[in-house]
Amino acid sequence: MDMTGQKTGEDALERSVDGAEGASAPATSRHAAISPETAAVFGRPDGVRGSFDQSPDSDRRGPAPEIAPPDPVLAEAFGRPEGEADTLQRDPLAAYGVPDTPDSPADPWRDPESIAAMDQPALATPTQAEPTDPGPRLGVTDVLFGRRVAWHALATLGVLALLIGVFGGLVGRWTAEVVAPLNSDSVELSTADGRGDAPRSPVAEVARAVEKSVVAIDVRTSSAVGTGSGFIIDRDGYIVTNNHVISMAANDRNAKLEVVFFDRTRVPARIVGRDVKTDLAVLKVDNVDNPTVSTLGNSDTLQIGEEVVAFGSPLGLDRTVTSGIVSALNRPVPLRPDAESDTDAVIDAIQTDAAINPGNSGGPLVNDAAEVVGINTAGLVPGGGSIGLGFAIPINQVIPIAETLIRQGKVDHxxxxxxxxxxxxxxxxxxxxxxxxxxxxxxxxxxxxxxxxxxxxxxxxxxxxxxxxxxxxxxxxxxxxxxxxxxxxxxxxxxxxxxx
CATH class of the missing domain: 2.30.42.10 (PDZ domain)
Structure with missing residues (x-):
């Protein structure tokens, strides 16, 4: 900077100020006249020649400016953190309004990045007590006579031992008397003397009288098997059954047809005649000594509610007996042909609730006098088993058909x-x-x-x-x-x- 130029300017300013007080200014001044107001604001105080007033007692021309308090928002944003007068800025990671918490002291035991250093152990090692020598063992003599144990303690122990013994004895005696042993060598199971061999119910009496005259009929072909029932109607070996029982044998010349008697004896059988319109057939067996012949009753005298017993081999279970009552009479039941039977008939049936299932067909329906009153023929089995709706051909309709088949081998209708x-x-x-x-x-x-x-x-x-x-x-x-x-x-x- 040109200090000479500065000095010249200051002299000109001084002369201008002096001129304002009445002195005449040189005509050659390069500056315009300065107003008193401007000189009062920007001029030097009296007696000051330099840029700064060096006198501490210098008289100032006006009051010192007052500094207004800062805006709270600006103070919060730009002020020093509380308690930190030696720092110029706050932590840039600190959250607004959340007080800063001092860091916890360093713990090298929990800091995996700490360096190895000598320090105190993590846990203090407890100091073990000095070992003591065990005292001498006390024997029975020392306890009883050595005065090492007080006499009242010995008395108390003795009373306790006595009470424990008495209590244990009482419990043992009580359990021995109340709780019987689980096993015994002296037990022998006894049975009733029996009531003899006589039938003990009406059904048992009927079963004994009829069972030997009932047979099972077994039909076997190269591709199928069938089981039904029948009963003997003549000593010459004639057996009556349903046509649908022996249809496979009648339509297959290579089929094997056998009759199984009550004693499990199997005998070949031949078809005497059959009638598809009444679902009846007659078989004959030879070389059978003294066969038991069924007693035929009168189906026209049956009453609704009368007790009946059905015989047969349901589901192949031979010698099966079921009982029930006559539920209805003269019930027309159609029987249609299927893959195993050519029967096409409508029977005037006896309805019964005695269980009739596949395999019962051809077996006798017997009254309480052990007389055959019908042939078990059909059952309504929508669920695959008996539901108490079975049907039998009345014996009074069977007899003329069977006699005609035996005489002629066929029937006219x-x-x-x-x-x-x-x-x-x-x-x-x-x-x-x-x-x-x-x-x-x-x-x-x-x-x-x-x-x-x-x-x-x-x-x-x-x-x-x-x-x-x-x-x-x-x-x-x-x-x-x-x-x-x-x-x-x-x-x-x-x-x-x-x-x-």
């Missing part, structure tokens, strides 16, 4: 020359005629298509199956009365069945 279906509506209930054979019994009796037969031979007809049963129980060549409905009117007539 009555028919009236119609096809029918069941009808149920608000006008009529019965068997509606669908086709009439020209020149047949129904045609000659004046029956037309769409007529509804409501009664036949004194039996009410409510379905086509009931008409089939009623016709097959009639006699060939004998006129029977019947009733039919046509166009809202009812008519009566006679019809004479003829052979099929």
């Amino acid at each position: 009555p028919q009236i020359g119609v096809n029918a279906s069941s009808v149920r509506n608000d006008r009529v209930l019965g068997a509606q005629i669908r086709n009439v054979v020209a020149g047949g019994p129904a045609d000659r009796a004046g029956v037309r298509e769409d007529d509804v037969i409501t009664s036949f031979n004194g039996r009410p007809i409510e379905s086509a199956d009931e008409l089939t049963v009623a016709v097959r129980t009639a006699k060939i060549g004998e006129a029977v009365p019947f009733t039919y409905w046509r166009d809202g009117r009812t008519f009566d007539g006679d019809i004479t069945p003829q052979s099929d």
Whole structure:
């Protein structure tokens, strides 16, 4: 800096100030005149020649400026942290409003990055007490007579020992008297003397009288096996059963047909004759000495609720007996052909709740007098087992069929020359005629298509199956009365069945 120039400026300023007080300024000044107000603000105090006033007692021309307190926000942002007057800034990682906590003292035992150094152990090692020598052992003599144990302590120990012994003895005696031993060599189990060999119930009496006349029927082919039942009806070895039991043997010449008697004796059997329309068949066995023949009863005298017993081999379990009652009579039950049977029949069945399952077929249904009143034929088994709905062919319908099969080997059946279906509506209930054979019994009796037969031979007809049963129980060549409905009117007539 040019100090000479500075000095010249200061002299000019001084002359200007002096001129303001009344002195005349040189005409050659390069500066404009300075107002008194500007000189008061920017001029030097009186007596000061330099840049700074060196006199501590110099008279100032005005009060010293006052510094206002800083704004709290700025003080918080830019002020020193509390208690740290020797630092110029706060920790940049510190959170606002959270007081700084001092670091915990360094712990080299918990710091994996600490360097090796000599220091105190982590845990103080306890100082072990000085070992002491064991004292002498006390013997019985020392305890009792050496006065090493107080006499009242000995007395107390003796009383306790006595009480423990007494208590243990009492408990042992009580357990010996109350708790019996689990095992014994003196026990012998006894049985009743028995009530003899006589039957002890009506079912047992019937079973003993009938069981030897019942047989199991075993059919075996190269691809299938079948089991059924039957019963002996003549001393010459004739056996009656269902047609569906022996259908496989009748239709397969290489099939093996055997009859199994009560004593498990197996005998080959031959088919005498069979009838698919009544589901009946007759077999014959030879070289059987004194076979037990069944006693045949009268199914026309059966009563609903009468007790009956069913015999047979359900599911291959031979010599099985089940009992029940007669649940209903004259129940029409259709039997249709299937893969194992060619039976196509409608039976006029006895309904029973005696359990009848596959394999019971052909076995006898017996009354409480040990008389055969029917042949077990079918059971309703929607779930795969007996539900108390079994059906048997009445013995009074079996006898003429069996006799005819034994004599002729085949059976002729009555028919009236119609096809029918069941009808149920608000006008009529019965068997509606669908086709009439020209020149047949129904045609000659004046029956037309769409007529509804409501009664036949004194039996009410409510379905086509009931008409089939009623016709097959009639006699060939004998006129029977019947009733039919046509166009809202009812008519009566006679019809004479003829052979099929």
